[in-house]
């Protein structure tokens with residue numbers, strides 16, 4: 227009877243519904259093990275996208291879930307009628323899990339106030355200010371890569387990107403120089419990894435659907451050791467700065483300044499620091515990994531982007547300035563195409579605050595209904611991106627972008643609740659890529675996963691296991707410039723002999739296995 231009533235919810239309105247196979251089960255196996263949480267919503271999108279209906283339905287456990295199909299309706303939900311869709315409806319249990327009192331998880335007036343206070347810390351001006359901090363970390367990359375290449379010509383770009391991102395974020399958020407690039411067992415990195423390792427997609431989905439029960443059971447999303455670590459680091463850091471009169475230009479300082487006008491507790495401050503690290507870590511490191519993977523698979527595109535990086539840097543005395551990044555337009559297109567093909571968040575989530583009549587129709591989205599914007603499915607829709615599995619940065623020339631509806635590209639979400647760290651995340655990835663491509667050539671190794679296999683156990687889209695690529699150090703252009711004409715041949719021969727030797731050692735190593 228319950229199921230029947232629920233199904234009537236859709237049928238009464240004529241909304242297309244993906245009917246469950248049995249009760250509320252779709253017969254696709256266990257979410258988080260056999261399939262990814264986004265697989266069924268993606269199926270709804272694919273099945274009904276040409277039905278003419280602006281939205282379609284399915285069940286998540288026993289609750290109706292709406293999948294938006296129409297781009298104009300998506301624009302209404304994210305931007306024009308945001309006032310009715312400002313809630314994300316994530317589970318939080320602040321009594322047992324104070325770090326979940328963060329900007330991404332909270333809703334309502336507290337979110338609105340906090341977002342307004344934090345937004346000024348992500349302006350272009352603030353990014354320029356943070357730029358040297360990022361460059362300082364990025365400059366360590368070649369040394370680290372060389373060291374890792376000393377006994378193999380294969381590198382796990384996933385691990386490398388994760389270490390780089392951890393160091394950038396620790397330094398720009400808390401002013402901590404954590405150096406996990408040189409020491410991957412650094413506390414800060416291990417604690418961040420622990421958060422992701424202990425995360426359970428099943429527990430998260432159940433707690434979002436049944437928050438009261440989850441609270442009664444004291445369910446938390448953050449392991450206690452992670453909570454204790456962050457609260458201690460933030461408390462010690464604030465006390466140290468106060469004692470020594472230190473004022474730094476990082477995110478923690480912005481929070482310290484906020485205490486003057488907002489009654490924020492230590493837990494609330496730690497929660498914001500925590501979300502910048504958690505939201506910034508997996509997203510940026512995975513984007514960098516995916517991009518290097520695509521460039522290894524598409525070597526012609528890699529050559530083209532490297533040419534741009536080298537040329538722009540030469541115009542700036544071989545220094546990677548902030549202005550360089552703005553001039554590297556092809557690199558930016560490559561990044562956009564990476565985020566189009568591999569969006570880290572495969573869907574955006576909003577909850578209707580009040581009943582909402584879909585403009586131009588008689589459909590009503592009832593209050594408290596969860597609405598999903600299936601960004602990954604949209605970004606793979608051949609109507610907007612022909613041959614969606616092809617990696618083609620030319621889709622993102624200004625002219626090509628102008629021709630598409632803005633809601634066809636949503637890797638950072640959109641509207642007042644979009645990604646607050648968008649500029650910071652982009653800058654971080656672009657710097658990392660420019661530094662790496664300037665010095666190294668990446669190609670497919672026998673151990674490279676093709677295609678990329680996504681991890682089913684997390685809500686984000688990230689590759690499973692290692693992402694190993696063959697990596698070859700390039701001849702230093704500066705060095706080549708300074709040698710007499712004709713001697714270039716010698717340099718090339720030298721480089722070729724190194725390549726050959728590496729090739730030999732690699733195949734030899736493989737044979738010996």
Ligand code: HEM
Pocket residue numbers: 329330331341501502503505506507509510513570571574575636637638639640641642643644645646647648650651652655
């Ligand atoms: C390539 C990198 C990144 C990607 C792809 C990404 C993607 C996203 C997406 C899709 C959302 C949800 C937007 C929506 O619902 O409309 C989001 C929210 C958020 N992101 Fe990012 N992000 C990235 C980097 C960062 C960084 C570096 C930070 C912090 C410094 C950050 C902090 C946040 C926060 C705090 C939110 C929640 C905002 C709110 O609810 O008001 N992100 N991000």
